[in-house]
Amino acid sequence: GAVVSQHPSRVICKSGTSVKIECRSLDFQATTMFWYRQFPKQSLMLMATSNEGSKATYEQGVEKDKFLINHASLTLSTLTVTSAHPEDSSFYICSARDLTGPYEQYFGPGTRLTVT
């Protein structure tokens, strides 16, 4: 199946700093990538839809100035958590939709962010 990578897999940062998470589709092109957040024992919460070459679409309640999304190419989207706070600590997962396929989304392995 299609492969999506995320980097880093784990990151610990101090309050007030910014952290960038990369999401890459390795063997297919994706005009659309999605960013999710998962709290312990909860479902995946969609944060935003990232479209190549245009602005991301954020879900209600997600601060676009705090969670900056850039979709620079058909294989790369980045999520930057700016001025991180401990409550931003979570598991962030990206997914990408194959241009040639129907509606399957392929997920990255996730990034565990801990803000101290």
Next chain:
Amino acid sequence: DQQVKQNSPSLSVQEGRISILNCDYTNSMFDYFLWYKKYPAEGPTFLISISSIKDKNEDGRFTVFLNKSAKHLSLHIVPSQPGDSAVYFCAASVTGNTPLVFGKGTRLSVIA
């Protein structure tokens, strides 16, 4: 309002038996349904999908059934294996490049 519901947070099954995971949805516009499997601290892995024009799709040990009139789908795993122990998410989508809507997941434990 939760559009995709997985009412059983957990399920325990003996190895070799059938596992049945259920999912209900409320949005009649959904026309594509997917099941994902997730291990802790990993991203979800796509398992199987079904279009609303079908009522059954089979892939090896996994079969998904769709009952449109009841707005219900189920995932059957037979025979269940210990390696199937994970959280299973049901997801639904409307035609087009729209985000998937996920249920809260069901934790399956297959006991040897």
